[in-house]
Amino acid sequence: xxxxxxxxxxxxxxxxxxxxxxxxxxxxxxxxxxxxxxxxxxxxxxxxxxxxxxxxxxxxxxxxxxxxxxxxxxxxxxxxxxxxxxxxxxxxxxxxxxxxxxxxxxxxxxxxxxxxxxxxxxxxxxxxxxxxxxxxxxxxxxxxxxxxxxxxxxxxxxxxxxxxxxxxxxxxxxxxxxxxxxxxxxxxxxxxxx
Ligand code: RTP
Ligand code: MG
Numbered sequence: 001x002x003x004x005x006x007x008x009x010x011x012x013x014x015x016x017x018x019x020x021x022x023x024x025x026x027x028x029x030x031x032x033x034x035x036x037x038x039x040x041x042x043x044x045x046x047x048x049x050x051x052x053x054x055x056x057x058x059x060x061x062x063x064x065x066x067x068x069x070x071x072x073x074x075x076x077x078x079x080x081x082x083x084x085x086x087x088x089x090x091x092x093x094x095x096x097x098x099x100x101x102x103x104x105x106x107x108x109x110x111x112x113x114x115x116x117x118x119x120x121x122x123x124x125x126x127x128x129x130x131x132x133x134x135x136x137x138x139x140x141x142x143x144x145x146x147x148x149x150x151x152x153x154x155x156x157x158x159x160x161x162x163x164x165x166x167x168x169x170x171x172x173x174x175x176x177x178x179x180x181x182x183x184x185x186x187x188x189x190x191x192x193x194x
Contacts, residue, residue, distance in 0.1 A: 046076065046117050047124045047160045048169035050091075053111035055156040056080075060148055061114050064157060067130060067144060068118050072190035077117035077170075077179045085109045090172060091158075100153070107153065115173045121191065124166050127159040 049068070051061055069075070083091070088105035095101050118127065132139030132146045136155050139146030149156045160166035170179070187194050 044119060045121065045123050045163060045166075046119045046170060047127045047166045048158075048173060049116045049118055049127060049160075050158040050173075051114040051116075052108060052154075052156055052158060053113055054149075054154045056112050056114060058148075058156070060156060063148070064144055065116075068116075068127070071126070071130065072186070073118045073120040073123055073127075074184045074187075075116060076119045076181070077174050078114065079174075079178065080112050080114050081173075082112045083109045087172075091169065103153065117170055117174060117179060124160050124163050128161060131157050131159045 051064055055061060055064060065075070085105060088108035089096070089101075091108070092101065092104060095104065098104075120126075130144055132143030134155065135152045136145040136149035137151075139149075141147060144157055145155050160169050
């Protein structure tokens with residue numbers, strides 16, 4: 001008997017959701033067994049968020065961390081580090097041809113930053129929305145840059161711009177052993193069906 005693809009997708013998605021406690025591997029295995037793909041970018045999606053030297057100097061670390069915590073995202077990695085110029089260049093490698101690249105990388109390596117990994121559903125896109133536009137003057141009030149910054153060169157925070165970029169940035173800034181896999185009990189009160 002032919003089973004409609006849409007049914008298989010729905011069944012796989014349902015099974016994937018309910019296997020969440022068993023972890024992403026369980027969801028992927030379910031997808032494979034049903035001959036379809038279950039997106040693993042749900043609650044296990046991760047973003048690299050960095051508080052730049054201006055945020056540290058201005059004492060905004062706690063305020064910004066609190067916004068991600070209050071939203072319901074889970075902190076799985078955090079450290080303070082003063083990046084080398086080489087590290088700053090590697091982080092912003094896609095902007096190497098831009099005229100502001102030397103100033104940007106010198107600024108990023110001028111003092112301590114707070115590097116973090118946040119986990120949760122749609123965290124990459126939502127993190128960017130919470131951060132606001134590159135130019136703080138174009139950022140809506142309520143966003144981090146819109147509330148706490150004024151100029152582009154001192155816009156206090158970095159957030160990964162795609163899931164793929166996030167993976168590369170997390171790998172660049174963190175050793176695997178520095179990342180923490182744990183169950184946040186609050187998830188029951190943040191997500192449905194968990
Ligand atoms: P970020 O990577 O830091 O999260 O910032 P973003 O995605 O909003 O902006 P992006 O285009 O990736 O630029 C990275 C950082 O470079 C500085 N910038 N300066 N002078 C300029 O025109 C200019 N444009 C960008 C900003 O500090 C920006 O956050
Ligand atoms: Mg960027």
